[in-house]
Amino acid sequence: MGRSPCCDENGLKKGPWTPEEDQKLINHIQKHGHGSWRALPKQAGLNRCGKSCRLRWTNYLRPDIKRGNFTAEEEQTIINLHSLLGNKWSSIAGHLPGRTDNEIKNYWNTHIRKKLIQMGIDPVTHRPRTDHLNVLAALPQLLAAANFNNLLTLNQNIQPDATSIAKAQWLHSMMQVLNNNNNNNTSSSSIDIHNTNNYIFGQSSFIENQPNISENFYDPTQSLSHIDHQPMDSFSSPFRVFSHQDIVPPLISASPDESKQTQMMIKNKEILKHNEHTSNPSSTPTFAQDHQPWCDIIDDEATDSYWKDIIEQTCSEPWPFRE
């Protein structure tokens, strides 16, 4: 396995491309195709290495490249695909026609990554950051994000809005992370996949066991674009549920219709209730059983004292990582 020596050659120009160079490259490729990139610069009369030409063509000059800002749908697709594929920028780019891997990578590093971090999400794992200091530091923001006033009146309003549900799911997930830390003497920072809300962050056993339900389950997807410069109490989870068939998720609306979401929510509640009543206790636990406290929040009266208790319990118990 040899290494390409092309960029080590002396006398080859580096740095930004001039319009003249661009034109030469375009003309040559339009006439002859790129063929061997290594041989191309000489044939095209360019004092560049083949690698530089290839990069310039694939990232900038190619006629099918889409210019302009990323749409909310594209952004959501990137997040979804990144949660599945990781930093496989070329694979991600394959699902975004007209976008290059370099462009996506840059957009990720300059925009999306920061937003996720700002929201307390690990941009690598796409889960709430579980390192102790970060969780502690993020707690006030998370509490604000959850917008307790909305949560406390969740069930007093007949039709809770989708954003409130997303916030609530978000908060609950963080609470479970905290509780995990409390209950885990081994100071491991990993999340128990069966005990946490991975139905938000990835494929859970619930989803895998119950694809029919997962297809109908409320999708909390929201574009990240609208949380720019917004107070934390107006954000929502950027994550969505993947089903089996959704390994490569389709494009979805970034601004789903509110009433539709509400209908979905009601439908999902019915499914959960139905599941609760009909499931066999000895079989694989259902979503409702796995997440009983959370279903209770949705289905039962949520009171001030309930939330107070949670917070006090979570915050007053000795942290395994405290001195």
Add this chain to the structure above:
DNA sequence: AACCACAACAACCGCGAGCAC
């Protein structure tokens, strides 16, 4: 107007896979 800090993005670098000989 000058300076600085930061953001955005184009381009480069190094590595590994695949292929031909």
Add this chain to the structure above:
DNA sequence: TGTGCTCGCGGTTGTTGTGGT
């Protein structure tokens, strides 16, 4: 089978633009 070449990928750096002081 080993070697060298080419290409593509992902991480990083450099350059330019923009806003604040």
